[in-house]
Amino acid sequence: MRIVGLTGGMGSGKTTVANYFKELGVPIYIADDAGKTLMNTNPEVKAKISSLFGEQAYKDGNLQRIYISDQVFDSPEKLQELNEIVHPAVGSDFLKWKNKQDSSYVIYEAAILFETGGYKKCDLVVLVTAPMEERIKRLQARDKSSLEEIEARMKHQWSDEKKRKLCNFEIINKNLASTKEQVRNLHEILINTGKN
Structure with a gap:
């Protein structure tokens, strides 16, 4: 495949x-949607994001997207660090998804x-x-x-x-x-x- x-x-x-x-x-696998889901559901991803951005990153277990956007908007370094957390998780999720497909x-x-x-x-x-x-x-x-x-x-x-x-x-x-x-x-x- x-x-x-x-x-x-x-x-x-x-x-x-x-x-x-x-x-x-x-x-179809939509990587951006998967990334958003993983940032809200994957315990390892959530822990790393909290460690990077502090307690304000989540409220009641939900990612504070506006707060995170503000943090990375003018900081290529922070954006890079966030990508290094999310992209490998999306990559693993994609492989699991792909293995279930038949086309x-x-x-x-x-x-x-x-x-x-x-x-x-x-x-x-x-x-x-x-x-x-x-x-x-x-x-x-x-x-x-x-x-x-x-x-x-x-x-x-x-x-x-x-x-x-x-x-x-x-x-x-x-x-x-x-x-x-x-x-x-x-x-x-x-x-x-x-x-x-």
Whole structure:
């Protein structure tokens, strides 16, 4: 069973693309969702986060996301330390999940697949892209974020140009009908090449 990484910058439409693959029966693992769950449920992860950020990191057993975001926003060191706690836990969780799947390939969807080196564990990588103005529009509508907030968050991600050099396929997400067609075509390629 092959692992197909799926990534893309904020607002590119990774979730939309992941859902199209899901409609085709492909098992999807969303790394960001798994990370959030593990930060709230895994005792080892919780203990390490509490040790790093102090008692304020959790309230009534629940991660204080705004507090943590504030701590890591301008501190690349703290963000790196948090990633070093969460990413190995997500990696283990993914392997357990993958072993329960029965398909020719699974999709591992992660926003910062390249930035964390996670792409090295994938057999192939699909990059989702969209025009920058479109991405900003989507993020403003989805998160009610200001342009300044969006640009600050985008600073932490690689550019599409840099990601393109390491990906195997690109899905350009400008309109939904075209995106869905690209996913269908890619699914056929992935299934057929998996038979060799």
